[in-house]
Amino acid sequence: DTEVTQTPKHLVMGMTNKKSLKCEQHMGHRAMYWYKQKAKKPPELMFVYSYEKLSINESVPSRFSPECPNSSLLNLHLHALQPEDSALYLCASSQEWVRGSSYNSPLHFGNGTRLTVT
């Protein structure tokens, strides 16, 4: 069982809808991530939150809006999406990198939300 929980598992939405993806972790991690994965492609980084602050935005279109209400929760708000945004959306968490450390902690992924935009 994964310790990073994503809801919903599946989501179908129209291009005019507004919906949200939710992610929760209870691993005590202070870094949380959103990735997008298309079929037969590797995960692509979208956003990184570090200590509840947005630290990386990989030039993601504004129709995707992340939110980190607290250290355990991460949301992705969706509005006016396009059919090409259909993909598996993955949330992940990790221990935060300690400046000066020679190690990066691995990411732990949730089960993902399969999004279909019609």
Place this chain on the structure above:
Amino acid sequence: QKEVEQNSGPLSVPEGAIASLNCTYSDRVSQSFFWYRQYSGKSPELIMSIYSNGDKEDGRFTAQLNKASQYVSLLIRDSQPSDSATYLCAVARPTGGGNKLTFGTGTQLKVEL
């Protein structure tokens, strides 16, 4: 040149054989290396982390790292049909916040009965 390169496969091995998966990376600043297994339609699952040159063994899995050659590999001994999946190599480097992982395109492994 891609940041992280893997042979996409499919790599086919008979049951019980050793599967060898390879990965090269271009950024010499990279300091942490991971192998993830991903079954079709599922999310990536961490198999191994390796940080220092040499070998690291965990059960049937052995990760090998050579920073001078910018090369990391994964060996799976006594391959089982349940090992059939896509294996993603991921490389991390320091950032101002969070761990920025770059994934390779993945190698599809098929273990045949």
